[in-house]
Amino acid sequence: MKTTVPQLLGQGLFSLFVVAMALATYDRLVLRPALIIGMVDVAEVYRAKEAEFTQILTKASSADDRQKALLMAQAFAQRLPLALDELPRECGCLVVLRTAVAGATPNTIDLTARLRRKVDAP
Numbered sequence: 001m002k003t004t005v006p007q008l009l010g011q012g013l014f015s016l017f018v019v020a021m022a023l024a025t026y027d028r029l030v031l032r033p034a035l036i037i038g039m040v041d042v043a044e045v046y047r048a049k050e051a052e053f054t055q056i057l058t059k060a061s062s063a064d065d066r067q068k069a070l071l072m073a074q075a076f077a078q079r080l081p082l083a084l085d086e087l088p089r090e091c092g093c094l095v096v097l098r099t100a101v102a103g104a105t106p107n108t109i110d111l112t113a114r115l116r117r118k119v120d121a122p
Helices: 005-035 042-059 063-091 112-118
Strands: 037-040 094-097 108-110
Touching: 037 063, 037 112, 042 063, 042 112, 063 094, 063 112
Parallel strands: 037 094, 037 108
Antiparallel strands: none
């Protein structure tokens, strides 16, 4: 069976189409998400929660109030690592500390507010 020039041309165009679609899919699903960097200021969130904890402790008049503040601090200490683990999965990006980023780029997003909501920090 002999192949003709139009058949070869059709097969070539089909192959080119398949390769182009594969590259476009790779670009959308793998490459572009990898270029996005999420930054988070953990120190800012921690300082805000620490200030809230300190304020509650200074206003606490009973042992029960102090115990509530201590439970709040323990809950925060448990939620913070979990929230930091969830951030990369939610945004589909690499998450680094804000201090590790020398300068913001169009591909850099600030996730500090999202972290603050996750741990109920002020």
